[in-house]
Amino acid sequence: MSSSDLFNISTFAYIAAMVAYIAYLVFRKNGIGYTATGITILGFLGQTAAIIVRWQESFVQWMRFSPDTSFLLAISRSAPLRNLYESLVFFIWSMIVIYLVIEFVYKNRSLGAFVTPIAGLALAFIEMSGMSKDISPLVPALQSNWLIAHVLISFFGYGAFGVSYATANMHLILETDDKKSPSYLFWAVTFAAFIWCIFIMLAKLSLYPPVMGADGREIPVQPPVSFWIGGAVVYAVLLGLVWRLGLSLKKVFRFFALSTDILDDITYKAIAVGFPLLSLGIITGAIWADSAWGTYWSWDPKETWSLITWFVYALYLHSRLMRGWKGRKTAVLALIGFISVIFTYLGVNLLLSGLHSYGGG
Amino acid sequence: MTTQKNLSLPDRIWKFFASVTLAIILIAALALTSIVGTIIEQNAGYEKNIKVLSTFVGEGLAPAAYRIFDAMGFMNMYHSWWFLTLLSLFALNLTICSIDRLPRIWKLVTDPMIPLKENVLRNLAIRKEFTVSASLETAQSATEQVLKGHGFAFNTAPEDGGGTQVFGQKGGYSRLGVYVVHGSILVIFVGSIIGGIFGFKGGLNLPEGATSDVVYLYGSGSQVPLGFEVKCNWYETEFYGSSDQPKLFKSELSVIENGQEILRKWIRVNDPLVYKGVTFYQSSYGPISSPEDGYFVFTANTPGVENETIWAKKNQPFQIPGTDIFATVVDFSPALGTNRQTGQLYTYTSSMNNPAVKMVFTREGKETLKPGWIWKRWPQTGKLTDEITLDFTHYWGAQFTGLQVRKDPGVWLVYLGCTLMSIALFVAFFMSHRKVWVRIESDRKQTRVLLGASASKNRHSFEKAVDKMVSELTVKSEGGNS
Numbered sequence: 104m105s106s107s108d109l110f111n112i113s114t115f116a117y118i119a120a121m122v123a124y125i126a127y128l129v130f131r132k133n134g135i136g137y138t139a140t141g142i143t144i145l146g147f148l149g150q151t152a153a154i155i156v157r158w159q160e161s162f163v164q165w166m167r168f169s170p171d172t173s174f175l176l177a178i179s180r181s182a183p184l185r186n187l188y189e190s191l192v193f194f195i196w197s198m199i200v201i202y203l204v205i206e207f208v209y210k211n212r213s214l215g216a217f218v219t220p221i222a223g224l225a226l227a228f229i230e231m232s233g234m235s236k237d238i239s240p241l242v243p244a245l246q247s248n249w250l251i252a253h254v255l256i257s258f259f260g261y262g263a264f265g266v267s268y269a270t271a272n273m274h275l276i277l278e279t280d281d282k283k284s285p286s287y288l289f290w291a292v293t294f295a296a297f298i299w300c301i302f303i304m305l306a307k308l309s310l311y312p313p314v315m316g317a318d319g320r321e322i323p324v325q326p327p328v329s330f331w332i333g334g335a336v337v338y339a340v341l342l343g344l345v346w347r348l349g350l351s352l353k354k355v356f357r358f359f360a361l362s363t364d365i366l367d368d369i370t371y372k373a374i375a376v377g378f379p380l381l382s383l384g385i386i387t388g389a390i391w392a393d394s395a396w397g398t399y400w401s402w403d404p405k406e407t408w409s410l411i412t413w414f415v416y417a418l419y420l421h422s423r424l425m426r427g428w429k430g431r432k433t434a435v436l437a438l439i440g441f442i443s444v445i446f447t448y449l450g451v452n453l454l455l456s457g458l459h460s461y462g463g464g
Numbered sequence: 465m466t467t468q469k470n471l472s473l474p475d476r477i478w479k480f481f482a483s484v485t486l487a488i489i490l491i492a493a494l495a496l497t498s499i500v501g502t503i504i505e506q507n508a509g510y511e512k513n514i515k516v517l518s519t520f521v522g523e524g525l526a527p528a529a530y531r532i533f534d535a536m537g538f539m540n541m542y543h544s545w546w547f548l549t550l551l552s553l554f555a556l557n558l559t560i561c562s563i564d565r566l567p568r569i570w571k572l573v574t575d576p577m578i579p580l581k582e583n584v585l586r587n588l589a590i591r592k593e594f595t596v597s598a599s600l601e602t603a604q605s606a607t608e609q610v611l612k613g614h615g616f617a618f619n620t621a622p623e624d625g626g627g628t629q630v631f632g633q634k635g636g637y638s639r640l641g642v643y644v645v646h647g648s649i650l651v652i653f654v655g656s657i658i659g660g661i662f663g664f665k666g667g668l669n670l671p672e673g674a675t676s677d678v679v680y681l682y683g684s685g686s687q688v689p690l691g692f693e694v695k696c697n698w699y700e701t702e703f704y705g706s707s708d709q710p711k712l713f714k715s716e717l718s719v720i721e722n723g724q725e726i727l728r729k730w731i732r733v734n735d736p737l738v739y740k741g742v743t744f745y746q747s748s749y750g751p752i753s754s755p756e757d758g759y760f761v762f763t764a765n766t767p768g769v770e771n772e773t774i775w776a777k778k779n780q781p782f783q784i785p786g787t788d789i790f791a792t793v794v795d796f797s798p799a800l801g802t803n804r805q806t807g808q809l810y811t812y813t814s815s816m817n818n819p820a821v822k823m824v825f826t827r828e829g830k831e832t833l834k835p836g837w838i839w840k841r842w843p844q845t846g847k848l849t850d851e852i853t854l855d856f857t858h859y860w861g862a863q864f865t866g867l868q869v870r871k872d873p874g875v876w877l878v879y880l881g882c883t884l885m886s887i888a889l890f891v892a893f894f895m896s897h898r899k900v901w902v903r904i905e906s907d908r909k910q911t912r913v914l915l916g917a918s919a920s921k922n923r924h925s926f927e928k929a930v931d932k933m934v935s936e937l938t939v940k941s942e943g944g945n946s
Binding site for chain 1: 485542704707734735736743868870885
């Protein structure tokens with residue numbers, strides 16, 4: 104089976120798991136719950152197999168170009184973490200890992216109804232977006248074990264932050280009654296922005312794919328103004344929908360016996376896992392840059408944004424642990440943190456590089 | 465709060481810098497201002513940032529906006545006085561805040577534990593009460609064994625009512641984790657300051673065969689003497705298969721001191737050369753505009769001759785060893801490709817992606833063999849006859865290696881800080897100071913056990929560990945009784 108077939112299987116599995124999780128929440132039958140978890144694990148195994156198949160394909164390619172490398176080195180050089188497509192797939196994979204761990208530790212399946220559709224839809228979008236799925240050989244600067252460590256650690260951190268984002272969102276919905284209250288508006292604006300970012304990114308990639316520069320680097324193509332006007336309209340519609348329908352989710356959460364305390368606890372725990380991972384991710388990235396270029400820190404937008412993210416979560420931790428902030432305030436900080444994560448991961452490449460001259464070509 | 469008024473000025477300053485509120489304000493200020501520097505391209509020059517600003521404020525206002533941002537130092541903001549001031553305040557806050565709290569925390573870590581009264585014990589977050597059918601002595605020794613097995617350092621004290629209390633703790637040092645994280649940030653700061661003051665960062669484009677004893681600083685372009693010479697002996701690009709995507713670029717460098725070669729190394733991306741604290745990184749490469757002094761390097765294989773290297777100049781005939789044929793390089797292309805439609809040969813880029821030489825051959829002054837191109841990356845084109853092979857292996861002296869040169873005496877501190885931070889973050893988030901008190905007293909023929917426990921964090925997982933300890937305790941004391 105090709106990796107593409109396997110990805111499709113896990114896409115369907117995640118969506119089927121979503122249906123099963125919702126059925127479990129409605130009917131509260133343990134059998135359905137086990138089925139939901141089983142389907143998720145099936146999808147997870149399918150995705151793992153797909154990643155391994157892709158890894159094997161690029162391993163073969165690497166060995167064709169460099170037959171004299173040792174087995175371990177070739178394994179590391181062919182790790183499927185080289186482009187946006189592969190990193191998104193890995194991002195989803197690590198989110199599912201973290202979700203399964205949380206389900207196991209907290210013995211609570213209600214989050215599954217939210218995580219599996221994100222995973223399934225994201226996988227489906229990635230497959231359909233037309234972004235490059237080529238197994239491209241590594242440019243020299245990327246041939247480093249520090250880079251592999253950097254990417255692995257960062258994405259597990261992102262996965263943990265993704266979970267904290269989901270629970271902080273649910274927290275905010277549970278705490279508000281008024282559609283006009285600031286925290287509800289904030290929630291609606293950011294959640295719509297989040298969905299919009301995924302949508303606009305995939306739309307941009309499929310309509311205006313980046314071109315390959317002479318040096319092997321991808322140069323993003325800037326879409327025309329009409330694209331952004333269309334994007335703004337899409338955002339307005341999304342915001343309207345989220346704002347209108349958001350509060351009805353509250354009944355659903357109540358139904359799942361989710362309390363703000365549990366959500367606050369999971370949000371904190373996820374950030375307590377994510378923050379050390381983010382720190383390690385920044386450190387390994389700095390070591391890699393140092394060994395490749397002799398600069399461990401150069402204030403480039405990607406680095407700076409990872410630091411901004413680090414600051415935001417540091418704020419979350421200090422305000423919660425030292426100032427005793429709880430509930431709505433910290434949930435808002437957790438949301439800002441994840442927005443910063445997404446901006447570090449995608450926004451820097453998509454928006455800032457377009458703004459700067461190196462994206463103009 | 466009531467004592468606030470009576471504080472002396474130094475105390476008030478100290479309090480101000482020790483406050484978490486200041487930390488929160490500073491972190492937020494650093495985060496917010498940092499965003500600006502990712503939107504305005506740093507050190508990019510007028511043209512680029514006018515374009516960036518135009519997209520936000522329109523073309524009319526862009527020059528004015530530029531002047532304002534420029535005056536505020538936003539064009540190189542991470543090195544501006546106010547950003548450095550923010551960072552210094554942050555460091556000061558971090559230092560004073562940690563010093564302020566450390567004595568209290570230190571006391572928590574080192575203070576000896578004392579036995580707790582029953583009513584205090586009953587108020588602890590984690591508590592278990594149960595009886596075991598064993599004597600008081602057996603239950604006590606079982607408790608001590610279990611605590612020891614779980615890594616607790618413990619003491620025993622007699623109780624007033626005739627019972628006994630075993631109490632122990634572990635992981636006290638984990639309370640220091642967060643302060644080590646703070647300290648590691650300061651270590652990284654110190655390392656980067658030392659690097660900034662005593663180090664340099666520059667570049668050097670060194671043609672093959674050239675030697676330099678200086679490097680050129682980034683930004684100012686001024687020369688910095690190395691104290692030794694560095695020479696590029698050879699530069700080489702390798703490509704993936706038949707594509708033009710570079711797989712590897714590498715240079716062989718020599719370090720020369722007082723005319724003597726000290727060191728020779730192939731450097732590549734991610735594998736630099738270090739000498740006397742100066743590191744040479746492979747960062748780029750490129751063609752030399754007029755490589756008149758370059759040599760075409762060939763390897764000849766003819767009857768009786770194996771892998772003989774020939775260095776030739778353009779338009780200067782050389783004899784192919786083992787034959788009476790003279791070969792001459794008459795033309796060169798750095799990247800010779802074939803036009804798909806017309807089938808004609810043409811140079812498709814100026815960088816040396818697919819170099820080829822055009823050769824003519826003579827024997828006793830008359831043309832022999834077919835004149836034609838030999839490509840470096842297509843060795844089969846060097847097979848002139850069944851017996852004569854002339855491989856074009858290199859055009860020496862036609863390219864430069866782009867080196868990034870760095871001296872940073874503070875980098876080891878940065879790495880030390882990073883290592884400390886990694887370890888301390890783990891300790892701070894995943895380990896906790898755990899205390900347990902076990903009150904044991906006789907209750908007719910049985911023994912009553914009251915266990916109380918507390919953890920500085922992650923109570924949930926400690927509770928599980930306590931459950932395990934309780935079951936072990938029961939098994940041990942009752943097993944000892946039967």
